[in-house]
Amino acid sequence: MVIVTEDVKKRNVSRLFTPAKIGGLTINNRTVMAPLGLVSYSDDQGGFNKNAQDMYIRRAKGGVGMITVGLIGCDYVDFADGSVPCAIKNPLVFMNTSKEMLDKIHSYGTKAICMISAGSGRSSFPGASKQKWAPSENENRFDPKQIHRAMTHDEITHMIEDFVKSAVICQQSGFDGIEIHAVHEGYLFDQFAMSLFNRRTDEYGGSLENRLRIVTDIVKGIKAQCGEDFPVSIRFSLKSFIKELRVGGMPGEKFEEKGRDISEGLEAAKILEAAGYDMLNVDAGTYDAWFWNHPPMYFNKKGIYNTFGAQVKEAVNIPVGVAGRMDDPEVINDALDQGIDLIEFGRPLLADPDLPNKIKADAWEDIRPCISCQDGCLARLEHGLPFSCTVNPATGREAEYRLTVPLEKKNILIIGGGPAGLETAWISGKRGHNVTLMEETSELGGELVPGSAPDFKSNDRELIEWFKRQLSNMGNVEIKLNSAATKKDFNDNAFDTIVVATGSKPIIPDFGSNQMITAADVLLKKTEIGNHVTIIGGGLVGCETALMLKKQGKDVSIVEMRDDICGGVGKMSFANYQMLKQLIPYNNIDLKLNTKVDSVDGTNVIVETSDGNKQTINSDTVVCALGYKPNNIFSDLLSTSGKETYLLGDSRHVDNIMQAIWDAYAVAKDI
Incomplete structure (x- = not known):
C-alpha cells in the first residue's frame, strides 16, 4: 500500500493542469502569464520588437496555458509616443509582428490574449504623460504641482472608439481574446471608476454605473464588432487601499478607505459581468498604494489576492484569475479550493520561463525563485527601460543572451x-x-x-x-x-x-568607540543585542535590520544624515520604497533624518541635527550600516x-x- 503523506498532498496541484474556458475560448491548463508593461518593447511602427516576441515565445515553450500580451496602447492614449506597442499606429506592422509571434506561441498549444490600456492619467510619472488628463482636474500622484485636466466628452468617445478599433486589429492579428486595462491600479479608467477622482456631472460621472460607463461601452463595442464568442477580460482591483492621497493602507491596518472599498468593488464586478465581460483578472491597490499591486517581500506571504479573488468569484458567474506571487503549491491549492479559475504568474515567469512545466513535473526545488526585489522588472519600467529580471538576465533578450557551447572548454x-x-x-x-x-x-x-x-x-x-x-x-x-x-x-x-x-x-568609520557592531553581526546573530538599539545609516540594510529587530521587540532608532531613507525616490523600485518608508513609522521605529553622527561614546550616540544642535541617543547596542566597499x-x-x-x-x-x-x-x- 502506498501511503500519501500530507506534504505530498500539499504539493499536488494536478487540478492546475485541467482545461478552462473563458467565453468561447478553451485553454489547455489554468496557468496564465500575467500582463506586464511593454515599455521599450515596441518597434518604431508600434509593432512588437524581436525581444518582445522571443520573450513571450519562450514562456509558451515553458508550458503556460495562456499569455496575456501587453499592455499595448491605442493611438489616442496617455502614454508617451512610441513607449509601448500600438495596434492603431500602423495596423499592418502590428498584425505582421503579432502573427510572427502568435504562430510560434500557438504551436506550443498556448493561447494569447492582448491587454489594451488607456494610460496612467494622474498616476503617470512626471514627464511620461502625453495628454496630462484625468476624469476631473486632479493633482499628479507623484508631483502635486503638476495638474491633470478633465477629459472632454469628445475625447472620451474617441478613446472608446480607439479601444474597439484596437480590439478588431488584435482579433485580425490572431489573438485569442482581449483584456481591458481598466478598473485597476489607479490607471486612467480606474480614476473614472472612483468618486475620489471623478467629479464629473455628465454620463461618465456620478453613479457607479456612470463611472464605469467607459469600460462597459468598450466591451459592448468590442462584442458588436468581434462577435459574442470573442473573449474579453478586464483587469480589476477589488479594493484600492488608499488611506490618503499618496499613502497606502498597510496589511492588517484599520483605516477609512478613500478609494474603492470591497462592497463597491463587488457591485462593480456584477456591473462588469452584466455588460459582457467574460473574465475578471483580480488584484488590489492603486498607485497611491502601489505596493499592493506590486507586492514587495515585506508582505512576507504569497497569494495576497486569493481572498479578493474568492470574494469576487462568489459575486459573479464568469471566470476569475488571480496573480500575486502564486509560485507555491499551498497558495495555488488555496486559490483553487476557493473556486478561483485561473492562476496568473507575472514576476515568477520572468524569473523562470519553465515554471509551469516544472510545477507539472513536481520539480519545485528546481524553480528559480523570484526574490520580489523588483529591481530587474518594475524599477526598470519606472526609468523607461524594458523589464527583465534580477535572477534571470536573459529575460527580454533571449536571443542575445542565448547560451552557446564554447569552442574550447576551459x-x-x-x-x-x-x-x-x-x-x-x-x-x-x-x-x-x-x-x-x-x-x-x-x-x-x-x-x-x-x-x-x-x-x-x-x-x-x-x-x-x-x-x-x-x-x-x-x-x-x-x-x-x-x-x-x-x-x-x-x-x-x-x-x-x-x-x-x-x-x-562594510564601511566602518572611526566614531571613537570599539563597541559598534555591523548589521551583518546582527543579522547573523554573532552577538547579543540589547533592548535599545541605534542603527547608524538609513539605507536598505539599515532599514531592513531595524524592521527585523523591531519584530523581536527591540526599541530601535535609525540615524540618517540625508533627508530620506534608501537614497530617496528612484534608487529602488518605488513600490518597495513606498512600503518600506511607510513600515518604518507604522512599526514605531524612530527615524532621525538630516542627522549626522558626531561620535559614539561606548554605546551612546552623539548626533548633530540639521539646525546644528547636538543630542545624545542612549542605547545598549550601536549598529553600523553605512554601506559597503x-x-x-x-x-x-x-x-x-x-x-x-x-x-x-x-x-x-x-x-x-x-x-x-x-x-x-x-x-x-x-x-
Missing part, C-alpha cells in the same frame, strides 16, 4: 561564492567548462547570507538553495568551502581563466596577470543583487 577558477560567483559557476558549468569555486567561509551566498536573515527575505534564502542544488547536480563544477584563495591559486597553471568575485566589506584583494594580480581574468559583482562595484548576477551572466556567457 578550466575556470572562481574566487568567491556570493551571487556573482554562483551565477558565474552556474552559467560556465551549463556551457560545459570545468569550474572550481573557492569560498573562504563555510557557506555559499556571500552577503545574501546575512541579507536573507529577516523573515521577509526568505526568497533570498531560496535563491541560495537553488544555486546550491543546480551546482551540486553538475559533474563539472567543484565547490570548495572553507578555502581562502591565495596568490598560488591565482597563478596555478591548471586554470585558464580566473574570476574574482570576492564581494564587499569593494573587497578586491587580488587587484595587483588582476592588473599583471597574463591569464584571462575578470573582476565581477561587488568586488568590482558595490551595488545590488541584480548587478552582481547581471555582471556574472554577461561575462560567463562569453567565456
